[in-house]
Amino acid sequence: MTTLRAFTCDDLFKFNNINLDPLTETYGIPFYLQYLAHWPEYFIVAEAPGGELMGYIMGKAEGSVAREEWHGHVTALSVALEFRRLGLAAKLMEMLEEISERKGGFFVDLFVRVSNQVAVKMYKQLGYSVYRTVIEYYSASNGEPDEDAYDMRKALSRDAEKKSIIPLPHPVRPEDIE
């Protein structure tokens, strides 16, 4: 009961029902345009029959092939309140993984707030595991302490031995990640 299609600029005018959520960031126009120009296939939106936007995923492919770090990255994934608990996020993740498979990625990764247990649990169910903790990755604006992120990964078929997801023993700082 969903139409999945490429995200376009015009959707930026309609995504308030998704983005007025406290855990969903609204980025500056350049950020979205950069993704649309560089990785348009990774930016997918789900639309309800009535035309409302239900949710979207935004991602990219990056990393060195030689070092076996070429991978798909989930930059943003959000589903509007009224369209939750339908498995939509899982569907969008599945699509991003398939695109990354086709591009020959070794794994897919994403960052999530340590406190966002609902999301962490969902990603675990989808086969992701915590690869490392990134200390104070999310900076808070209102005087509250910065928050740590989990860097979660799922190996793709190219990494048959699942080398890419072996957890790091120690947390890292944001400046140490690539």
Added chain:
Amino acid sequence: MAARGHVQDPNDRRLRPIYDYLDNGNNKMAIQQADKLLKKHKDLHCAKVLKAIGLQRTAKQDEAFTLAQEVAVLEPTDDNSLQALTILYREMHRPELVTKLYEAAVRKVPTSEEYHSHLFMAYARVGEYKKMQQAGMALYKIVPKNPYYFWSVMSLVMQAISAQDEKLSQTMFLPLAERMVEKMVKEEKIEAEAEVQLYFMILERLGKYVEALEVVQGPLGEKLTSELQSRENKCMMLYRRLERWAECNALSCKLLLKNPDDWQFYLLYFDSLFHLIDQSWTPPQEGTHSAEGEVHASISQALSFMEDRIATEEAKESKHLRGPYLARLELIRRLRERSCPEAQQLGEPLELMFQFFVKFGDKPCCITDLKIFLDLLTPDQHVQFINRLMEAVPLGAPGEDGVAFPGDTRALQRHLCVTQLSRSLGQQHALNTQGKLGLIKELKAHYRHGLQFGDQNMLWQSLGLLEEGLSHSSSNAQFKLLLLLLYCRLGAFEPVVDLYSSLDAKHVQHDTIGYLLTRYAESLGQFAAASQSCNFSLRFFHSNQKDTSEYVIQAYKYGAFEKIPEFIAFRNRLDHSLHFAQVRTERMLLDLFLEADISSPLEESVKSMSLCPEEDDILWDSLRDNRDLTVLVSWNPKDRQLNAEHKQRSLEDDTLWLRLRSLTLRLIGCVSALTHPPASRNSEKRTENGVAAKPSSLRSLLSQLESTLNQATQFTEKQLQYPFVGPVPSRLAQALSSGCCQCQLSSLQLPLHLQELEAAGLDESTELQTQISNLFKSLAVQLQDILEKCKGDPLEVKDSQSTTQHFLLENLVYFVETVCIVLWVSNYCVSVLRPLKSSLQKKKKKKKEASTVTPPVLSAYQEFNSSLQSLLNQALEHIKSQEISLTALKLGALSLEGQTQSEVRTFTKMAMDKVQSSYLRSLQEIGELLKKRADTLKSLKI
């Protein structure tokens, strides 16, 4: 910011400190360092440009420009200078100068791939498509790389898209682009997916769908791999265009088998099915049905296809998809539309919807799903339907008050869904007042119960309830939006600032929901907040203009050709945004109201905002309404929902108001120019400064204002209402009823007559003088009338109930705005009347006449000036007394009738306090401004 890899170049080493200073925002030091360097190395051009950047960033644009041009005329070819100049020109918003720069560079170094590619990008930034086409080819000739060739092809497509003449696109640009690609295809030089995408775009725009299909299905189509289902989606689109319904049907079948939840393919499946039936399609005698496989061309096949989809779902243990069930309802609808008796074979809609509710009723989207199909029920089924659904809502035993509550979140969700559906069916609106109050009580009880998992009096209660809601769910956007809207409608802007900022609306949201903020701030007299909210939006719009061009260039670099026209359309959509035009205009008006002739003279304010009365900076025909009017959720029945007509009306409403304001602004510009005619008589210079105003433009602007006012009056006479959760009405109706528009028009007409008087002199102008004197008198009367409409208590307590008359605040603002305009016009009057008076006195002295008769126009002005004085005093006193009584008002003493629960009382009290405090602030800000204006009156005596 520059190429720093070449450490061997001593110039790089010398320049580095300047770069560092600039990067750190230390512009002064950057300038000093550059000066030092230039003393030693006179011809180190880049240092000059870096100095210019420092100057530009410290608001010395003219100096910066002169310095930059010194380097530019030398036509530099060193990387450092070129890159620095590019940065500088971009910051100056002069991207066209970058093209000149690189044109010179490629002339001098014709084999440089880098400079040619910079030149291409510079053209792209300013949208010079023809030159891009040539630059792309020039590049390809130097370095035969495919992307360069296709940049050139894409530039042809852009010429086609931007051409005014569609024929030219179809017969020249696109065919040329097609031939260019075909040449590469023949030579088997196609390499990348982007190239195939571009080929497809060209064929599609040419309407060559058969050829496009061949490309997608042929070997070239194999390159289309990045996007999921890219080939299938393209084929589907082409089958539809070509009306190849058999293929369309077969392909949607296949795709639905793969993903039985993809709604678009159900619609295509049904569309194609009925087309095939209408065409009496029969399968070919032998071979496959179609290129895409088996085709369904009869209702019985469709019925069994649907049954199969549902059987497959039913067989699953969990995670049922909604698609097949909803598609079945859709098929019933379509069969009924065609009066096909087979509709019955699929089942009774009421029963099917009930089953759907049993399966999916605990999902929040159940309501939006079922809403689409409510019209399958007959009106007499509505009650039965809701009762049937209630059976499937597990509620506990009724409590003392007779209300039964759900036991968990899922049950709560089901209950919510039934309540929403009953509202959608109009059952709640059909209740009488008693019934509605009962329902509200019940729903409030439900809300409060639900928390364990997670008349004007009514208005106060709603505010109280929402405030309570927000205190429990501090990030609920719907609570915030509703509160925001209610406070605005009550005339209280102060609480809105925090509510809006807690929504954390940013960037594009300034365009889509910024109207919630900018519509009310100024009209309620909260000027500081108004300036700030305009600034939020303006900053966004201005940065957009610069930013989007960069991503057009990125799209060329990455070969995302289909995104190029999309980005350009997006940039235009923002540039032509209604909200952008509104905040631009209101921001200038606001600046003038707050500052002009207070902190600096009017003509300086006008000059600093480069306001040019002759120039209309709004493209009225291309205005885009980007407001998100559906940001508030509504479950109301269809006739109370926002519809296309509301949107159209609201756009008309806002546009009319904008026209009035923009004309007023330009007229103020005229008045300023008349009062202070530029010293230099050089006409070119005058228009450049934007302060030139010919009498003709004054006259034409006045007649435009007059006719717009007539249109506006007609428009408001229709008294259109929007749904509460729909668009907010513009300021038009209130402004017109306050009388301020008419009064502003009258005062702006004065200069025309005074110009005549200036030409005629005092001696031969008795009739004219009488006319002007009457205008002065009428103006004083009109102002008095507006002031009368401001009198009364904005917040009143009567019979232990409090009521608001917030329109009084809005009227006060209109009074102040009108006073500002009248004072500026008075200033012009003084500039005409004073010289007349002094020449009269000189004449008197010469002739030694003893006559004491003052010309009527002079005495009329003096009289006008003193009535203004008394008007302003009256207004200030009124505001002062309102402030005092509002401060003294004790809302705490109110018994909040009908609100037994103490929590609600607390929150309702809180809301009332916020309104009271906000009114007080409005009064203070309006009073302050009016006082400042009153002070300027002294200088307006003659």
